[in-house]
Amino acid sequence: MPDDLLLVNMVPQALSGETNQDSEPMLAVNASNPSLLAGTAFTPDPMGGPLAPIYISTDGGRTWTLNSIVPSQEGVSLTGDITIAFGPRSHDLYAGILRFPAPPGDTRLNVLRARNFRGSTPMKVLLDRDGSDQPFIQASLGPSRSTPKDSVFLGNNDFNQAPETTTVDFSLNPSEAAATFKSARLDSRASAGQNGPQVRPACHPDGVVYVAYYGWRQQSGNFAMNTLMVTADVVVVRDDAGASGTRPFRALVDSDRLPGKIVARGVRFPFRAMGKTEEGQQRLGGDLSLAVDPRESRTIYIAYTALRSRVYTLHVRRSLDSGQTWSADLLTAPRSTNPALAINSDGVVGLLYQQLTGSGTGTRWVTHFRRRAEPSGTWDDRVLATTSAVKPVKQFDPYLGDYDHLTSVGKDFFGIFSASNQADPANFPNGVAYQRNHDFAAKRLLDLDGAPVAVSIDPFFFKVAG
Secondary structure, eight states, rough: HHHHHHEEEEOOOGGGTTOOOOOOOEEEEEETTOOOOOOOOOOOOOOOOSSEEEEESTTTTSSOOEEEEOOEEEEEEOOSSSSEEEEETOOOOOEEOOSSSSOOOOOOOOEEEEOOOSSSSSOOOOEESEEEEEEEEEEEEOOOOOSEEEEEEEEEEEEEGSSOEEEEEEEEEETTTTTTOOEEEOOSSOOOSSSOOOOEEEEETSSSEEEEEEEEEESSOOOOTOOOOOEEOOOOOOETTTSSSSOOSSSSSTTSBSSSEEEEEEEEOOOOSOOOOOGGGGOOOOOEEEEEEEOOOOOEEEEEEETTEEEEEEEEEESSSSTOOOOOOSEEETEEEEEEEEETTEEEEEEEEEESSSSSOOOEEEEEEEEEEEETBBBBOOEEEEEESSSSSSSSSSSOOOOOOOEEEEEEEEEEEEOOOOOOOGGOOOOOEEESSTTTTTEEOOOOOOOOOOEEEEEEEEEEEE
């Protein structure tokens, strides 16, 4: 591997025989000690117990183990959607999950906290309610500069708020024994029955919090029949006081005098119940990522996906005035999904995404990490993985996941994505390290007894030094 890159298959050596679809990954880095990291994916507890696992690393991501501390259900042993973040003040690990068991035909949202993510104590439930989708958690310093403490913001699609379902649940005291939560409904415009499940907060240490979402405006077709098409606005809202006021997330207003700036109006995309073979087995339904410059909160970047000349395409744009005006596209990438943005301490923008290439049995998922240098505005491009989009055959939807993640600490970027784990060095052109048993020469995975193991989906961690 190049000196500035670390890429690791995260499945521990002790689990070399596992063939789970370990998709939809998330990563958290302890900013005060970047050697401490936590990761998640659709990974079940190896013993089938009532707690789901997280991945933990204490050496900067070079090695990973599992620690089952997430409330789940005996026999199910995993969670639905899960995202995580470290508190910048307390260093507690927070999580937003869709928990099992859930009511029949419904979802169950939990917000969790672990004082010691390496310990055996189960995560504490801070919030428990039904009816939400795709919780996405971020943590920040609270609005008080004199006595700073953690704040958490959980973007989610809350069907208790229908028809305008875009919601942020937030707490300004999540590290306290009796944490309290409030809920903010974000969309002030009429929706087409609901909004998109992607609700993405981005926090700045000065107290400014942005949230991006898809405001659905029209629907056609049928979700169950896999023919649903959505017309939506890409919207960004802002709060300048860390959501400490009485009417949060109303600081950014559009020309219609309603809260939320429309970044892209009337974009269209399919909203799939199931991924199609010709789409790399990955279901499509819109993607969002938002990042704020850590040097000053006026600069933000957004990535979203939409149809462009009938091709599902990734778009990246920028605002230099706190979201009031937006650039044209700074980058587009056809047949791409799962964008994740981050900005390092030098203002360098990092972008992670997965792009479908080829056709038929030669279709591949190519995972890119790119950086944009200022003032030239040029993007470099490093391929982290190029893996079959045909093998393995999906076990469930989503195949790779509805998101991956990228973050930064200082000048360094840290990321996570899921991909086929076929042990072929050619699939990782910049190198890779496997924990699980493998034979690169024979291009195969091996169990603990040396028996061949079928290809599956695994999470991969990477770090790129600044």
